[in-house]
Amino acid sequence: xxxxxxxxxxxxxxxxxxxxxxxxxxxxxxxxxxxxxxxxxxxxxxxxxxxxxxxxxxxxxxxxxxxxxxxxxxxxxxxxxxxxxxxxxxxxxxxxxxxxxxxxxxxxxxxxxxxxxxxxxxxxxxxxxxxxxxxxxxxxxxxxxxxxxxxxxxxxxxxxxxxxxxxxxxxxxxxxxxxxxxxxxxxxxxxxxxxxxxxxxxxxxxxxxxxxxxxxxxxxxxxxxxxxxxxxxxxxxxxxxxxxxxxxxxxxxxxxxxxxxxxxxxxxxxxxxxxxxxxxxxxxxxxxxxxxxxxxxxxxxxxxxxxxxxxxxxxxxxxxxxxxxxxxxxxxxx
Amino acid sequence: xxxxxxxxxxxxxxxxxxxxxxxxxxxxxxxxxxxxxxxxxxxxxxxxxxxxxxxxxxxxxxxxxxxxxxxxxxxxxxxxxxxxxxxxxxxxxxxxxxxxxxxxxxxxxxxxxxxxxxxxxxxxxxxxxxxxxxxxxxxxxxxxxxxxxxxxxxxxxxxxxxxxxxxxxxxxxxxxxxxxxxxxxxxxxxxxxxxxxxxxxxxxxxxxxxxxxxxxxxxxxxxxxxxxxxxxxxxxxxxxxxxxxxxxxxxxxxxxxxxxxxxxxxxxxxxxxxxxxxxxxxxxxxxxxxxxxxxx
Numbered sequence: 144x145x146x147x148x149x150x151x152x153x154x155x156x157x158x159x160x161x162x163x164x165x166x167x168x169x170x171x172x173x174x175x176x177x178x179x180x181x182x183x184x185x186x187x188x189x190x191x192x193x194x195x196x197x198x199x200x201x202x203x204x205x206x207x208x209x210x211x212x213x214x215x216x217x218x219x220x221x222x223x224x225x226x227x228x229x230x231x232x233x234x235x236x237x238x239x240x241x242x243x244x245x246x247x248x249x250x251x252x253x254x255x256x257x258x259x260x261x262x263x264x265x266x267x268x269x270x271x272x273x274x275x276x277x278x279x280x281x282x283x284x285x286x287x288x289x290x291x292x293x294x295x296x297x298x299x300x301x302x303x304x305x306x307x308x309x310x311x312x313x314x315x316x317x318x319x320x321x322x323x324x325x326x327x328x329x330x331x332x333x334x335x336x337x338x339x340x341x342x343x344x345x346x347x348x349x350x351x352x353x354x355x356x357x358x359x360x361x362x363x364x365x366x367x368x369x370x371x372x373x374x375x376x377x378x379x380x381x382x383x384x385x386x387x388x389x390x391x392x393x394x395x396x397x398x399x400x401x402x403x404x405x406x407x408x409x410x411x412x413x414x415x416x417x418x419x420x421x422x423x424x425x426x427x428x429x430x431x432x433x434x435x436x437x438x439x440x441x442x443x444x445x446x447x448x449x450x451x452x453x454x455x456x457x458x459x460x461x462x463x464x465x466x467x468x469x470x471x472x473x474x475x476x477x
Numbered sequence: 478x479x480x481x482x483x484x485x486x487x488x489x490x491x492x493x494x495x496x497x498x499x500x501x502x503x504x505x506x507x508x509x510x511x512x513x514x515x516x517x518x519x520x521x522x523x524x525x526x527x528x529x530x531x532x533x534x535x536x537x538x539x540x541x542x543x544x545x546x547x548x549x550x551x552x553x554x555x556x557x558x559x560x561x562x563x564x565x566x567x568x569x570x571x572x573x574x575x576x577x578x579x580x581x582x583x584x585x586x587x588x589x590x591x592x593x594x595x596x597x598x599x600x601x602x603x604x605x606x607x608x609x610x611x612x613x614x615x616x617x618x619x620x621x622x623x624x625x626x627x628x629x630x631x632x633x634x635x636x637x638x639x640x641x642x643x644x645x646x647x648x649x650x651x652x653x654x655x656x657x658x659x660x661x662x663x664x665x666x667x668x669x670x671x672x673x674x675x676x677x678x679x680x681x682x683x684x685x686x687x688x689x690x691x692x693x694x695x696x697x698x699x700x701x702x703x704x705x706x707x708x709x710x711x712x713x714x715x716x717x718x719x720x721x722x723x724x725x726x727x728x729x730x731x732x733x734x735x736x737x738x739x740x741x742x743x744x745x746x747x748x749x750x751x752x753x754x755x756x757x758x759x760x761x762x763x764x765x766x767x768x769x770x771x772x773x
Contacts, residue, residue: 200573202580247761253572254515258711259760265708266753273746391580398573432591432700439585443578447566450574 153317156409160310169301178302178374180416181309182367186389187396187408188316189363193356194394195403196324196332200257203264205389207237207361209271211368212383213278216286219296223287226297230369237365238358245354252339261386268384283379286372297373305374312370316363321405323356332356336403364393387435399445482618487737493626495733497692500633501706502713502725503640504685510720511657511677514564517579519685520703520710521586522552526686527698528594534601534693541601542628545690549636549683556682557675564678565671583703590700598697606694625694632691637726640684644722653677657720685710708749709736712756718763 160181167173186208193199214233218224240263248259271278278284289296299305323329331352334342342349372378382388392415397403400411418441422434505519526548533544559582567578605624612620644650655663656673664670689702696702713732717724732752739751 200576247757251760255760257576259757262708262753262756266750269750387584398577402573432588435584436588436592439581442581443585446574446578450567450570
């Protein structure tokens, strides 16, 4: 009963978002904000695959995001390749990096995993900044401009087509997350989250399960990096590999909304991105740093009020199933 | 070919900067050792220490070496307050919440500094700033030890030794170590662990701020200066074993040496890349050793 209702709610939401651009100015500011909401919801969903289900808190997902953005943009610059093709190279590279990182990081838990992934993300930033021949270095890189609209080159007169690409991607990624969460792999990942040794004992190949989840997560994040590059047309290493701009924010979207839940990243993105844009446009010119300051304060405040996220807060207000209990996990102190 | 002079100079440079890394890492390690909290915002206290010392120099005419004690005091109180209001409520919360609380604190502190102090780089001028010791001079070759770096190193060494003595020799220090080992047992022995947590956090932030203040004569202060030290600090602490104060000193000196020696063979931008790799490798190869400290 609940499941059919939930499905209908998601369907209604998707239709609402599909119709929304019809009443908005296709060149307007609201459309750009909505695009970012969809992008970050999808990023949060991709992060959730490993961070939420297996409770491996990555603070370095910007590495994959940046690789996706750079790969498609560089291939466009030097070979005129379509970003749809270029992104495949980016996704493959991101998956390769995830594979490499899995060797040193998969035995780590909690703070240690977070620290190691943070260092990995920062390392990519250093590489992108210093390898100027390839990336253009600290000054950044622009997507080559092709006049006219073209789906093949993923360049459009307005952001409306970008919006639909983001929306379709988000729906697919959400569906994938839901499939994995409710399938055998989801149970294995949650077994790892609850107690990795016990999972091993009952026959879960923990390394392989985590690896598959992180390869998927990395590849999706890289694809979203390409979409972002084609939406933004310009980026530099400090932004795209940035800790605050992407690594933390995509995790935050999932965590504030409710870590490990399907609805979490959707709620988190719908809450954080407009709030941030509002703060930016409100304070933007008056004082540098004020919106980021507010961002930090809100983050601290939300965690102090409820460390289990907004979804858990709703669940508790409803007096419902106490999903917060279910979403804490992995914290059994010896 | 590197001459013996170049190598000795590199060694001296590495040790001088490593001493600073040691003192700023002691603070981070202390906080982790006692509370099992990884404070991602810790480098921001280095920045706060630099600004306190800068204002002490600009308004009161205090040399940063003296201003450092003011920085220590101010951030000690600030850290105790923050522990009480922000860290204490999440001590038993999931690690996700702990990580993101300190990350939020990082953004808040860095941008509060930007709002309060502006984005300008600030530096001090001291009489010894451009002077340097010249050792073993012969035939145009010599070892140069800038006074600013030497003084900062000695100050860092002095504070590190004081913290160590405090932890080993005083009753409060022993109580703090007992809390780190087993908080429940410490409580049963009548130790006020809440007070120990506050003291440890204050001491941790204060020590790091002190390290920030003493380098002010040769590093310019800005609201984002902390971000340059985050990975250095964590690498030093992880190298020496998270939670160990003596380990942080060894780790800090090692990081300084790695940095200065890698500069001989690598372009300057890639210096930190080596540290990232070492950092991940150490985390990967020694996780049990590091983790086993948690249950004490």
